[in-house]
Amino acid sequence: MIVCFRRMAARANAMDEGVQRWVAALPPSRADRALLRLTRSANHSGLWFAIAGLLAARVGVTRRGALRGLIAIAGASATANLILKPLLPRRRPPAEHLPLYRRLQRRPTSSSFPSGHAASAAAFATAVTLDSPRAGLVLAPLATVVAYSRVHVGVHWTSDVLAGAAVGTGAALLTRRWWPVRDSDEASARPLRRMPALADGDGLLIAVNPRSGDASVDPTEDVRAAFPAAEVLVLEPEMDLIERLEGILAARNGEIRALGVAGGDGTVGAVTSVARQHRLPLVLVPAGTLNHFARDVGIYDLQEAVDATGTGEAVAVDLGAVDIDPGEPGGGTRYFLNTASLGAYSELVRRRERWQGRWGKWPAFAVALVRTLRLADPIRVRLNGQWRSVWILFVGNGPYHPRGMVPAWRPRLDSGLLDVRWLRADIRFSRTRAFFALVFAALEHSHVYEQHELPLLEVELDRPAVLATDGELGRRARRFTFRVASHQVPVYRRDESNPRWATRDRPFQPE
Known part of the structure; x- marks a missing residue:
């Protein structure tokens, strides 16, 4: 040799x-x-x-x-x-x-x-x-x-x-x-036809949050120019967005054919819940800081929303739902577009987003994971009938990619499944093992990490905890039932790069 x-x-x-x-x-x-x-x-x-x-x-x-x-x-x-x-x-x-x-x-x-x-x-x-x-x-x-x-x-x-x-x-x-390579800029979803074409935004009610995203950029006038025939609702501090939308829809008595939103994921989630309730299609204008949902749908700027509404092309998108303390006084249902979490996940994401601009996404995530797990307390939770001690419980609206790493994007928006992941706290040195498994891209094979794709997840805690959905914190509760909402939401999107149009002749049928 x-x-x-x-x-x-x-x-x-x-x-x-x-x-x-x-x-x-x-x-x-x-x-x-x-x-x-x-x-x-x-x-x-x-x-x-x-x-x-x-x-x-x-x-x-x-x-x-x-x-x-x-x-x-x-x-x-x-x-x-x-x-x-x-x-x-x-x-x-x-x-x-x-x-x-x-x-x-x-x-x-x-x-x-x-x-x-x-x-x-x-x-x-x-x-x-x-x-x-x-x-x-x-x-x-x-x-x-x-x-x-x-x-x-x-x-x-x-x-x-x-x-x-x-x-x-x-x-x-x-x-x-x-960091696996994303094959497409948009997730696959069932295409819909016979959606109303909104020329110049005719029949569109669109909510604009001027405080979303870059504080120096107000998208309101751009939205007005792009949809001159639309009714634009500009959000103000302390405004109850859902109540205001419901009032306008009742007053217009069927004149509104679609709801739109220009803002971050929190604003998008509120408008989407109203659109689902009234069986109206949704128009997305990415105007937030991260725009996770809009990026998965494949809407990256205002012009793409204009093009899609002009042609009446849309796709059917799943909406996640969580029933909080079902059957008890004060219980209710919350909907989420992207993710829901219990435990330390929301704090982990907050730290990662704060640091990733300086260090990059994966280094920031590794440091945030160490910091969060070092300061966090485990939660005792029963998942589908089995008690466990976990650091983090993550529930995604649809399977996320990549597996065994930080959830980054969804390959499909209409799978009818939840992506459920957690880090176990009942194993010795679980936090250290989770960190090194992440560093060596072996988290999927670690005993500390578990991931499942389920249509339904019932969760019970030994003590009340705060649920975070799409980055928004809710009230404390002990019991949660996660599921995919029974009705999909049609979202306007052009079909330029989506190869899955074999079922294009299937019209959207509101249930």
Whole structure:
């Protein structure tokens, strides 16, 4: 084996020296100065950070790709600079082999193997391509030129660059272990036809929450301009939104053909419950901070809502329901679009969202998990008749992806199932085990973690606890019955990228 390794090393050295002689013999050109500037711009991944900022300016696949790219760069840089360079020291190509005008003024002094610039370039380009192939087509040639520039300016051998590119590509592909690639920007759902086409918003009552999302942006006037024929209800402090909507619907006596909402998930949830009650389709305008539900549906901006209402295209979406203290005085039903939780989950999400802008989603989630579990108290809960001690109980409106990690998105919106997950507290060192299982992407296989997909979940606590639905806290209670609501809600969405239109001829029938 040692002999074989030496032969491979000798062949690599011969190739490196041959390429270096060929590069040194190239005639002067304008490319020399351009490559010098380009290779300097990629120092400390500055070039890729700048491009990531541009990609992140737009919500959607490019933003996800930018974040994945930065995570991949961190992994590739750590592997190349902290592990491989000290472990495999190698001299850089002699500077005197190149003409003076092509040399870097400040030559790096670290090990030549592997190329950190090539690792970062390949990591970023590959990671962005996983989420946005179109952006990847633009970045791949740039990453290739950056990698070649290290040979052109004489600070790396060709094999250094190839090894660095392999490290970077591997780091990018490895991110899928913790953060699976989303195949589509929208979840699948049963398509509906014969929904009312709302030209200019005619027949639409839309509630706008100007305090949702960015405090400096008020979407009200944009909504009025997009739906000039609609009736716009602007939320004011202390307004009872549901009561106000019910009053308008009663006064209009059938004139309202659809309800709309521009706001965050809390506002969307309130309007959706009214739409379900009156069997009205829903128009979504994402105007909140995170817009989880709108992103799963596939509505990313106001124009997409305008297009869908203009054509009358929609999909049927499940609505989660939870009966609180059923059969007892003061009991009732709450509906949720995304998630419901008991225990420490709501606090975990709050911490993750506060820190993920600085550290990225998965590092923020890992730190938030440690912090939350360290401070949390377990809850004693009976799940479908069996008593358990858990740290967190999560209930999703439909199966979430990925399994065994933080729930990120739903592949379907009409499965008729709940996604039930919990972290056990009755196992020794359960919190420590949960953290390391998350770090090594093995939570799904850990005894601490359980996940089931159920149509119904009955929960009883040994003492009252607060239920959180879609980030909103409710009152304390001891008994909860989680289920999928009996009636789906039609939500306007264009059919451009949804391949599941084989049942398009099935009209929506209000029950």
